[in-house]
Amino acid sequence: MTLTDVSLRFGGIHVLEDVSLEAEPGTVLGLVGPNGAGKTSLFNCISGHYRPSSGSIRLDDVDALAVRSSRLAEAGLARTFQHPALQLDATVLENVLLGAHSRLPGGPVSWSLRLPKTRRAEREVRQEAHDLLERFGLGWAATRRADELSHGLHKGIELCRAMLSRPTLLLLDEPAAGLSHGEVEQFIDSVRDMRKDFDVTIVVVEHHMGVIAAITDRVFVINQGRELMEGTAEEARNDPRVVEAYLGAPA
Numbered sequence: 071m072t073l074t075d076v077s078l079r080f081g082g083i084h085v086l087e088d089v090s091l092e093a094e095p096g097t098v099l100g101l102v103g104p105n106g107a108g109k110t111s112l113f114n115c116i117s118g119h120y121r122p123s124s125g126s127i128r129l130d131d132v133d134a135l136a137v138r139s140s141r142l143a144e145a146g147l148a149r150t151f152q153h154p155a156l157q158l159d160a161t162v163l164e165n166v167l168l169g170a171h172s173r174l175p176g177g178p179v180s181w182s183l184r185l186p187k188t189r190r191a192e193r194e195v196r197q198e199a200h201d202l203l204e205r206f207g208l209g210w211a212a213t214r215r216a217d218e219l220s221h222g223l224h225k226g227i228e229l230c231r232a233m234l235s236r237p238t239l240l241l242l243d244e245p246a247a248g249l250s251h252g253e254v255e256q257f258i259d260s261v262r263d264m265r266k267d268f269d270v271t272i273v274v275v276e277h278h279m280g281v282i283a284a285i286t287d288r289v290f291v292i293n294q295g296r297e298l299m300e301g302t303a304e305e306a307r308n309d310p311r312v313v314e315a316y317l318g319a320p321a
């Protein structure tokens with residue numbers, strides 16, 4: 071994924087100013103910065119929820135700004151949200167299966183006719199959904215209604231749903247927020263596990279610097295809509311400009 075000179079304005083407010091960054095294939099890039107820095111807005115630009123005022127966004131060889139946002143999943147993009155958006159009255163498995171919509175052959179007509187091709191595809195994605203739930207420690211919850219489960223488990227379900235679309239680029243928005251200590255450990259293990267077995271590039275917004283240090287190859291620090299620095303998590307942690315941006319006073 072490559073962003074070049076991405077700017078975003080709402081009226082007179084400059085939310086992002088000439089942001090350029092690159093996530094190398096197969097790596098994990100952390101996007102960090104104080105509250106209001108523009109991290110979620112940048113995610114919204116990549117996922118097509120916001121249209122930048124200028125600049126370019128490329129996902130591999132796809133010009134993301136030339137594709138309708140509803141088509142970005144087919145181009146390999148998946149994301150999770152700060153507050154998981156689940157169908158609360160559906161089961162965990164049904165929620166995860168929603169992630170497969172961009173992969174299934176045919177349209178609504180072939181689905182309603184239940185053609186052999188669509189039935190076979192449905193069996194395959196069900197099996198994959200079960201495998202993902204097992205992998206992320208949620209196999210036991212497959213038939214439970216989502217509203218019976220905790221916030222931490224909702225985040226795990228959302229991650230399975232995103233992975234079922236077989237993304238090449240996965241955007242995670244504050245995946246560790248509101249998780250218990252044990253759930254944070256499980257999340258870190260899940261990301262390490264995903265890196266081994268899936269060909270996916272991950273960009274993660276996260277305030278929990280322990281998580282950032284544990285899972286990222288590089289971090290991009292943003293402040294007031296602009297790049298502050300880029301480097302390893304360790305370099306960011308020791309950079310006086312970053313400390314100042316977070317604490318609001320010279321280091």
Ligand SMILES: Nc1ncnc2c1ncn2[C@@H]1O[C@H](COP(=O)(O)OP(=O)(O)OP(=O)(O)O)[C@@H](O)[C@H]1O
Pocket residue numbers: 080083085103104105106107108109110111112
């Ligand atoms: N739709 C919008 N209209 C107007 N201003 C917006 C809009 N979306 C975001 N902003 C502004 O853009 C700035 C950056 O917000 P953003 O949510 O991207 O920051 P963030 O770094 O994700 O913050 P946090 O860590 O608190 O989630 C804020 O000043 C916010 O008010």
